Amino acid sequence: MVPKAFGHRRRHTVHRAHSSNSTRSGEDAALRKERGQRGDQGKSVSLNSLPVGHIARVTELRGGRGLIGRLACLGFTPGARVHMLQNHGYGPLIVEVRDVRIALGRGEAAKIRVQPEGASK
C-alpha cells in the first residue's frame, strides 16, 4: 500500500511540507528514504550546480577533515540555508550562508552537497 499512497501524496503537498522542515543529521531513515524517492526535489546535488538566485539546504559535506571543518565553522552545516548569488558555471562562485557572503572555489563547492528548494522570491 505504501508506494501507491505515497505516489498519490507526492503530487500534492508533500514536497512543500518537507522543504520547510530543517534537515538534521540525526533524522530517521524513513524520512530520508521518502525524500530520496521524491524525484528531483529529493536529490542532493553539489553546490556547484545550484543556479543563481536559488536557495538550497546543506545536506552533507564530503571531503578532507581540514576543509570540512573550516566549511562547518563558517556556517555550512547540515540544515543551513544557502542562497546562490553568483555562479557562472566556471570560476569561483558566491553564496550567502547565515547572512554572510562567501566566495568559494569550484573544488571546494563540489564538496558541499545541498538539496535545492527552488528559486527565491
Place this chain on the structure above:
Amino acid sequence: MGQPNVGKSTVFNLLTGLSQHVGNWPGKTIEQKTGTCQLDGSKMELIDLPGTYSLSANSAEEVVARDYIIKHRPDVVVAVLDAAHLERNLYLVAELLPLPVPLVVGLNMVDVAETEGVHVDARVLQTVLGVPVVPMIATKNVGVQDLVDVIEDVACGKIDYDPQPPAIRQDHLEVLEELQTLVSGHVPEPYPVEWVALKLLEGDSVITSMMQEALPLEIWDQVNAILLRHEDAIIAVAGGRYDWIGRVVRAAVTRPRVGQISLTDKLDRVATHPVWGLILLAATLGLIFWLTYALGGPLQGLLETHVIGTASDWVMETLADAPGWIADLLVNGVIGGAGTVITFVPILLIFFTAMGILEDMGYMARGAYVMDRFMHLMGLHGKSFLPLFVGFGCNVPAVMGTRILESSRARLLTILLAPLVPCTARMAVVAFVAPVFFGASATAVSWGLICLNLIVLALSGLLLNKLLFKGQRVAFIMELPLYHLPNWRTIALQVWQRLVSFLKKAGTLVLVLSIIVWALSALPSGDIETSYLASFGQLLVPLGSLMGLGWRAMMALLTSFIAKENAIASLGVLYGGSAGGVSVTAALAQSMAPASALAFLVTQMLFIPCAATVAVTYQETKSWKWTVFGVLFLFVVSMGMGIATYHLAQVLL
C-alpha cells in the same frame, strides 16, 4: 578578539591610539598589537588577538589566540561582533563561552545593521548569553566609553557573570562524556578538561597530539578508537553551535523581509563579474598608479631639491675645511643613501593611502576574488594578489603583507614571487635610462618591461609551484564583507604603520649598506675605478659581456642590491667621471648599444631583490634556505632573460 571584518581594529585603535606597539608573537610571523587604554581614570593593558572565525587548530592565528587566552588568563576577553552578521559572528562567542575567562561582548556596527534593517536587542542578547553586551558604533566613537566601563566592572567582579555556553547535539553527548571521563586527570594545566574533550572530538590536531603525549598508552588507545569511530564529529559540534546560535538569534534579532537586495549585491553584480569585474579592477588599479605618480612625482622632486639638495649643500659648506673624505662620506654615503629612501615617502604615502581606502571599503576582497582564477593557476590563493599588488609600491611591505595568507605554502610562494613585481625604485631606474636610448618610445619600453616582469612572474609561479610544491592547490574560501564607507582613522593609522616599517627596515639597512658600498668604492685608493667595488664588477664582466655590458654597467647592477635606485647614482658616478666635459646621459648613450641597454634594463627589472627585501624575506620565512634560494633564482632568471633580450634585440633592432 573578533572575526575578520567586524571593526575590531577600529575599536582597538580607538582604545589605544598611538600607544600601540606592533610586534610579532614570539616565534611566529603573526602580527601582535599591544597598547594601553587610559580612559576616564582607569588604565588597561590591551592586546589585540588575531582575527579568527573560530578557535580550531586550522591556522596558526587561531592557535595563537586560544593559547593566549588559556595560558595567560587575561582578566577580560572582549569579543567584538558585527551586529549585521550576528549569526556567523556568534560562532566565535560559542567557542569562547566555555573558556574560563570572563567575556564581554562588544556589539559593533549597530548603525550598519539598522541600515540593513536588522535590529538587535542588546539586553535580550545579554540575558540569553549570560554575559554583558555593549552596543557600539566604533567608527563614530559611540559606546566605546561604555565598553571600557563594563570591562572594568567585570574585571573587578562587580557584574553578575553567568555565561550560558552551548551544549553539543544530543547524538554526540554520550561520546563527549565518555571522552571526558577517559581524559580527566591527565589534562595538562591550564587546559580545561571539558574543552579538551570537545576539541578531541572535533579532531583538533594540536590538542590530539598534546593528549597523545599526556595520556598513558592504554587510555590513549581507547580515546583513539573513539575518535576514529567519530571522524566527522566536527560537523555535529559545529552544527550544535549553530543550533544554539539559531536560538539566540531568533530571540534577540528582528530581521527585515528576506530577499531585499542590498547595495552590496548591486555593486557586486559588476565587481565580481568574470569580465566586468576584471575591467573594473584594471581601471581601479590604473587609477591608483596614475594618482601615485601624478601627485607623488612632483612631491618627490620637491623633496629632492629642497630637502636632500639643501642638506648636501649645507654639509659641503660646513665641512669645507675638514678632510675631503668626511664630506664625501656624508654626502654620497649617508645623505645619498638615506636620502633616496626618504624621497620615496611621497610615492608610498599616496600609494598606501589609495590601497588602504580600497581595502577598508571592502573592494580588495572583490579584487582577490576576480584575480583568483589567475592566481590559482600558480597554486596561489586569490588573496595573494593583494600583497603582490602592494609590491608595485615597494617590495618590502609586499613581503610583509603576505601574512594575510593562511597557507604557509602559499605564503612562501608569494614571498618568492614578490620581488618580480616592479617596484617604484626599479621603475625609477627605467625612467632614467630608457629616455637616453629610446627617446620618444621610452614610455612604450617601460610598459613593455612591466608586462615582461608580470609574464615572468606568472611563469615563475607556475614553474615553482610544479617543482617545489608538486602543483598543489590552495582551498579558496573567502568572505566578501559588505561595502561600507572607509574609516579615515583606521586608514591613516595603517598607512602610518606601513610607512614607519618601511623607513625603519628599508631605511636603516639602506643607510648601513650605503656607507659600506661607499667605503668599498672609495678604498683602497680613493678612485672608484680601482676600488674594491670595481673588482666585484670585474667579476661579473664575463656574464655582462654576453649582453654587451661592460664592468661599469655590472657594477651599477651590483649597487642596485642596496637599493634599486642606487643604480642611477652609480651610473652617474661611473659614467659621469669618465669622459671629461660630456654629460652623464651622453656618456651613457655612447657607452653601449641600444640592445645592451635594453638587456641591462630587463636584467635590472628582474634582478635580485634589494637588501631590505631580502632582510624582510628572511624575517618572514625564518629560513636562510628559502631566502638564498629566492636570491639565486632571481639571479639566474634575470641574467638569463637579459642575455636572451640582448640577442633578440640585436636581431630585431
